[in-house]
Amino acid sequence: MRDFPDKHLVLDDRVREVLRRLEHEDADERARGLPAEQRSRQVARTTGQFLFALVAPQTGCEVLEIGGSRGYSSVWLAAGVRHLGGRLLSFEHDPTKIEAWHRNVSAAGLADWAQLVEGDARETLPGIDDVFDVCFLDAEKGDYELYFGLARGKLEPGGVVVADNVLSHAETLGAYSSSRQADPSLESVTVPLDRGLELSVVLRQPLQ
């Protein structure tokens, strides 16, 4: 029997406590002016809520996340998929972040619903054969095209790719949004939430 405290409580106290602590840590590290590579670079709380809302209503939702960091967005996603029996597969290569990811996901009581692939996602992702319903891209902006191409083959019609930072990094990711919106095999829209999310729904398999 899995450790599920209250089947009617989708966001329980353990999850809320970890999210709250990570939000405080992030605010504190920003206030102290820590360089970006030493911070979690986690999504805003409202983006976490959005991701949660995207996956929680889906039965058996399989989620792929590139850029797990210390687990803030992973906790939102894993809490969402736990409700109706899905799974999160996240990717991270920084050893300090990997250690923190495991600690935080376990503290939230979500270790049975989330798994981390450790190492460079550019090398590890091609070896994953699974099919996913939702893919969240939140790693280095210059790699988004590569990740989209790799993830695209793992999504069936109805699947969604969510890419973060398309407005905050429009100079790099504007081309990403334009390409997705010009692709007739997708329905893609820029959602102006926080740093900007490109939401791309797969309509059919790409033409060969």
Ligand SMILES: C[S@@+](CC[C@H](N)C(=O)[O-])C[C@H]1O[C@@H](n2cnc3c(N)ncnc32)[C@H](O)[C@@H]1O
């Ligand atoms: C913006 S942060 C992710 C924040 C996280 N999604 C959250 O909201 O908590 C980007 C993360 O991607 C990781 N990353 C960057 N390039 C990577 C790669 N090639 N393979 C695996 N992880 C990578 C970084 O180490 C960093 O932790």
